[in-house]
Amino acid sequence: MSDTRYVFVTGGVTSSLGKGIISASLAKLLQSRGYKVTIQKLDPYLNVDPGTLNPYEHGECYVTVDGAETDLDLGHYERFLNVHTTQANNVTTGRIYQNVINKERRGDFLGKTVQIIPHITDEIKRNIKILGTKHNFDVVITEIGGTVGDIESLPYIEAVRQMKWELGPNKVLVIHLTLVPYLKSSGELKTKPTQHSVKALLETGVQPDVLVLRTEKNLTQDVRKKVALFCNVDIKSVIQSIDVSTIYEVPVKMQEEGLDETVLRKLDLPIDTKPELKEWKTFLSKLKNAKEVVNIGLIGKYIELADAYKSIIESLTHAATYNDYKVKLHLIHSEQLNHKNAEKKLDGLDGILVAPGFGHRGIEGKFAAVKFARENDIPFLGICLGMQCAVIEYARNVLGYQEANSTEMAINTPYPVIDLMEDQKNVTDMGGTMRLGAYDCKVKKGTKAYEAYQTELVHERHRHRYEFNNEYLNAYEKAGMIASGYNPETGLVEIMEIPDHPWFVGVQFHPEYSSTVLKPHPIFLAFIKAAIENKGKR
Numbered sequence: 001m002s003d004t005r006y007v008f009v010t011g012g013v014t015s016s017l018g019k020g021i022i023s024a025s026l027a028k029l030l031q032s033r034g035y036k037v038t039i040q041k042l043d044p045y046l047n048v049d050p051g052t053l054n055p056y057e058h059g060e061c062y063v064t065v066d067g068a069e070t071d072l073d074l075g076h077y078e079r080f081l082n083v084h085t086t087q088a089n090n091v092t093t094g095r096i097y098q099n100v101i102n103k104e105r106r107g108d109f110l111g112k113t114v115q116i117i118p119h120i121t122d123e124i125k126r127n128i129k130i131l132g133t134k135h136n137f138d139v140v141i142t143e144i145g146g147t148v149g150d151i152e153s154l155p156y157i158e159a160v161r162q163m164k165w166e167l168g169p170n171k172v173l174v175i176h177l178t179l180v181p182y183l184k185s186s187g188e189l190k191t192k193p194t195q196h197s198v199k200a201l202l203e204t205g206v207q208p209d210v211l212v213l214r215t216e217k218n219l220t221q222d223v224r225k226k227v228a229l230f231c232n233v234d235i236k237s238v239i240q241s242i243d244v245s246t247i248y249e250v251p252v253k254m255q256e257e258g259l260d261e262t263v264l265r266k267l268d269l270p271i272d273t274k275p276e277l278k279e280w281k282t283f284l285s286k287l288k289n290a291k292e293v294v295n296i297g298l299i300g301k302y303i304e305l306a307d308a309y310k311s312i313i314e315s316l317t318h319a320a321t322y323n324d325y326k327v328k329l330h331l332i333h334s335e336q337l338n339h340k341n342a343e344k345k346l347d348g349l350d351g352i353l354v355a356p357g358f359g360h361r362g363i364e365g366k367f368a369a370v371k372f373a374r375e376n377d378i379p380f381l382g383i384c385l386g387m388q389c390a391v392i393e394y395a396r397n398v399l400g401y402q403e404a405n406s407t408e409m410a411i412n413t414p415y416p417v418i419d420l421m422e423d424q425k426n427v428t429d430m431g432g433t434m435r436l437g438a439y440d441c442k443v444k445k446g447t448k449a450y451e452a453y454q455t456e457l458v459h460e461r462h463r464h465r466y467e468f469n470n471e472y473l474n475a476y477e478k479a480g481m482i483a484s485g486y487n488p489e490t491g492l493v494e495i496m497e498i499p500d501h502p503w504f505v506g507v508q509f510h511p512e513y514s515s516t517v518l519k520p521h522p523i524f525l526a527f528i529k530a531a532i533e534n535k536g537k538r
């Protein structure tokens with residue numbers, strides 16, 4: 001029998017309390033003590049994966065190296081732990097039901113009535129345990145999406161109850177995250193919502209082992225005692241999670257509160273190792289102490305919800321911190337940007353980033369941003385659709401192909417400089433059918449891309465259907481925009497850049513998915529460095 005320990009993180013009172021950050025922080029602390037840890041997210045919706053979801057629904061869709069389209073929390077997991085996650089780390093109710101129904105159609109249930117208990121719960125448990133048994137982790141931390149009491153998450157909580165019963169208390173542990181609101185009028189921290197939330201969990205047969213309480217004020221000893229007494233936990237298991245200015249401080253705060261020790265003790269795992277957080281703390285102190293500001297404009301059409309660009313924003317933060325700068329982000333709506341107002345709206349930016357995206361809403365604003373950056377020598381980074389926009393703008397305004405476009409935006413364009421990939425032409429299903437996951441990219445020496453990477457072969461993650469149309473490559477290269485990165489097997493262009501510009505790079509892939517706290521991404525580092533240099537020039 002595998003000796004893997006399973007930790008579940010549930011949430012109560014409200015959503016958005018930061019289960020993902022607490023899970024990632026605990027994982028970081030255990031990892032820094034030498035444990036092999038992974039984090040999994042169970043999402044209670046019926047989409048098979050978040051790939052088909054509009055970013056306004058749940059924020060960015062994150063992509064793993066193995067090509068899974070996942071919840072954005074997996075981005076936090078990778079940024080904190082600096083290890084890759086896979087398809088197995090994100091499972092939705094849709095996938096669970098799809099697997100069970102496929103089994104039923106195959107006849108695997110031998111005539112039995114297929115039910116939520118045991119068939120759905122068995123499938124949930126199989127998807128949790130697979131990380132322990134197949135991948136040999138010491139600790140698997142599973143975050144359960146949604147809030148306790150939701151109809152949607154009931155089968156997950158039931159699976160947790162069963163696992164606790166099957167494996168025993170020192171193999172399975174439940175951390176419940178709640179909110180302790182502060183009432184200004186009476187000057188009090190209130191524990192009642194936490195009590196109710198624990199009660200809701202108890203009704204489903206699960207007693208939480210550890211409570212993490214989100215709060216804006218320090219919890220008094222009395223508040224902790226009260227929560228411990230009413231919620232059936234020892235006082236050391238009442239952990240305060242106070243608001244902090246950066247998510248990267250949470251592991252340090254959790255260590256101060258002894259969350260890792262409490263968890264290890266309850267799981268009967270040795271606590272004799274000391275957590276090694278030196279590098280992490282160095283990053284944190286750089287982040288907090290940086291004084292000088294670099295202004296970056298992020299041009300996109302989902303800017304009303306900053307979570308839609310989560311990984312990009314975090315990558316910019318990592319890169320600015322390593323350059324000893326603070327990044328000041330200017331979120332600019334591409335629909336409100338045009339060639340007439342670009343100068344006014346983009347004035348004062350040290351660097352311009354045009355975001356990924358789908359469809360033609362706001363596309364002209366993106367072209368305006370590209371043109372402004374190109375003509376005014378402002379460092380520019382285009383990611384995926386952003387790179388495609390840079391290519392189209394160059395065709396229109398430098399090559400003189402007035403009607404150049406991507407066939408995604410104009411199917412009959414006379415100059416399809418961006419076109420559907422060959423293997424996408426017969427695709428009809430939308431879910432999971434893009435070019436997804438990590439592919440090799442050969443970087444040409446003597447280019448800005450090479451200067452950033454300092455190596456000739458990189459692997460970068462993708463999520464797109466359209467590509468640079470190689471029929472036009474000659475024309476581009478003659479006119480001053482070159483391909484500095486390409487796929488060695490297919491010849492697909494992966495990076496375009498303008499050598500005569502201080503720093504103008506478009507990447508077909510998503511570098512933002514692989515920037516971590518301890519390993520900032522070279523492209524972001526170089527972009528921010530160029531933006532800082534540009535600042536000096538103006």
Ligand code: GLN
Nearest residue numbers: 356357384385464465466
């Ligand atoms: N819509 C473009 C494509 O499918 C770009 C995708 C993206 O930005 N992720 O190729």
